[in-house]
Amino acid sequence: MAGVAxxxxxxxxxxxxxxxxxxxxxxxxxxxxxxxxAKEGCGTGDCGACSIILDDRLVCSCLVLGAEAQGxxxxxxxxxxxxxxxxxxxxxxxxxxxxQCGICTPGFLIAAKDLLAKxxxxxxxEIRFGxxxxxxxxTGYDKIVRAVQDAASVMKGA
Amino acid sequence: MRYERPHSMEEAVGLLTGxxxxxxxxxxxxxxxxxxxxxxTEPDLIVDIKSIDGLCDIRQTAEGFSIGAAVPCAxxxxxxxxKREWPGVVEAANLIGSKQVQGRCTIVGNLCNASPAADSVPxxxxxxxxxxxxxxxxxxxxxxxxxPTAPGKTSLAKGEIIDAILLDKRPARSAxxxxxxxxxxxxxxxxxxxxxxxxxxxxGTVTSARVALGxxxxxVILVEEAARILVGTKADxxxxxxxxxxxxxxxxxxxxxxxTVAFRKQVAGVMARRAATIAYARAGxx
Numbered sequence: 001m002a003g004v005a006x007x008x009x010x011x012x013x014x015x016x017x018x019x020x021x022x023x024x025x026x027x028x029x030x031x032x033x034x035x036x037x038a039k040e041g042c043g044t045g046d047c048g049a050c051s052i053i054l055d056d057r058l059v060c061s062c063l064v065l066g067a068e069a070q071g072x073x074x075x076x077x078x079x080x081x082x083x084x085x086x087x088x089x090x091x092x093x094x095x096x097x098x099x100q101c102g103i104c105t106p107g108f109l110i111a112a113k114d115l116l117a118k119x120x121x122x123x124x125x126e127i128r129f130g131x132x133x134x135x136x137x138x139t140g141y142d143k144i145v146r147a148v149q150d151a152a153s154v155m156k157g158a
Numbered sequence: 159m160r161y162e163r164p165h166s167m168e169e170a171v172g173l174l175t176g177x178x179x180x181x182x183x184x185x186x187x188x189x190x191x192x193x194x195x196x197x198x199t200e201p202d203l204i205v206d207i208k209s210i211d212g213l214c215d216i217r218q219t220a221e222g223f224s225i226g227a228a229v230p231c232a233x234x235x236x237x238x239x240x241k242r243e244w245p246g247v248v249e250a251a252n253l254i255g256s257k258q259v260q261g262r263c264t265i266v267g268n269l270c271n272a273s274p275a276a277d278s279v280p281x282x283x284x285x286x287x288x289x290x291x292x293x294x295x296x297x298x299x300x301x302x303x304x305x306p307t308a309p310g311k312t313s314l315a316k317g318e319i320i321d322a323i324l325l326d327k328r329p330a331r332s333a334x335x336x337x338x339x340x341x342x343x344x345x346x347x348x349x350x351x352x353x354x355x356x357x358x359x360x361x362g363t364v365t366s367a368r369v370a371l372g373x374x375x376x377x378v379i380l381v382e383e384a385a386r387i388l389v390g391t392k393a394d395x396x397x398x399x400x401x402x403x404x405x406x407x408x409x410x411x412x413x414x415x416x417x418t419v420a421f422r423k424q425v426a427g428v429m430a431r432r433a434a435t436i437a438y439a440r441a442g443x444x
């Protein structure tokens with residue numbers, strides 16, 4: 001099986017990698033590039049733990065082939081904090097204790113970032129619908145929703 | 159497995175025609191990658207059509223709209239002109255999956271996956287949408303309801319690719335609507351669904367109609383009897399009652415974990431009646 005050579009941009013950096021034609025972008029990120037923030041929950045696009053932003057669209061990286069990243073822009077959880085400074089969403093997730101085991105958290109943060117980029121002042125219902133593609137089995141979602149609401153108000157004031 | 163990213167339809171058709179093994183067309187991948195992961199398919203060749211010129215675009219022309227085969231459903235919901243002209247098609251397409259899936263899934267993929275419960279298909283059938291197909295013998299255009307032939311099966315020949323879905327220009331006072339029944343508020347597979355598209359005259363009388371049902375037969379069905387019932391009326395209560403009965407009678411569902419035959423037949427009528435009511439109100443607003 002011949003490898004596919006891919007040139008892409010990940011969190012603003014030019015990145016080149018070789019992958020197998022049937023390898024998912026999630027596997028490339030985790031196993032070839034050491035970017036293990038995106039998690040594999042279901043591997044079938046149901047849980048959202050592998051969420052990334054691909055050319056300004058929120059997608060499940062388990063449903064994208066690594067080869068498809070050619071010439072595109074990939075944003076992952078690793079690009080969310082600026083050095084030691086957490087993104088307001090990350091800060092609010094900590095303050096509201098919006099996580100327990102943490103497996104779903106990178107996916108929620110990326111999905112919430114995408115949500116607030118498109119709708120800076122969402123209602124609670126819009127947050128719940130917007131994050132419906134991310135599953136959390138620990139928190140019961142309430143703390144996550146509160147954290148996103150709080151982050152939205154901080155980000156609007158910034 | 160080989161992964162190819164052609165830049166023209168001719169090249170894509172050539173790749174599919176020239177392959178002796180199992181082939182798959184990749185646009186959003188939200189069905190294909192799941193089937194690969196589950197071991198249900200192991201393609202020898204994947205042809206990614208997203209780099210083909212125009213396939214990621216929605217074009218508005220004098221004839222109507224042309225929606226490229228690789229356009230993600232999220233983009234349909236962001237296109238104000240399309241939403242205004244074809245609200246039923248857009249609301250159906252936007253019901254598929256989560257935000258993450260919306261960023262990838264396409265209406266052509268939904269059509270070619272050929273699930274009887276596909277959300278966008280009843281709306282497209284009701285809308286009278288056509289599929290533009292390119293293959294080894296050139297281009298042909300067929301009604302969308304002629305694409306799926308059975309669960310998981312389509313009428314496309316080897317080497318054929320749907321490059322766009324075509325929606326006609328709307329007449330005045332015309333609108334569509336789509337509704338589905340699921341046991342939760344979102345992100346589920348339709349137990350029953352209905353799409354209705356109709357046109358009314360200045361007095362409010364229905365002059366043409368199309369009614370389609372999903373998840374009540376091996377393929378999405380067009381219920382011509384229901385359309386005949388609507389035409390010539392003002393969609394009054396007695397007419398809608400007859401429409402409901404006709405849709406229940408036309409349904410040939412199966413019993414499964416999502417619903418029983420009796421439940422599906424009843425709900426098919428209810429969904430069709432409610433969708434017709436919405437489409438009628440929308441047509442009056444235009």
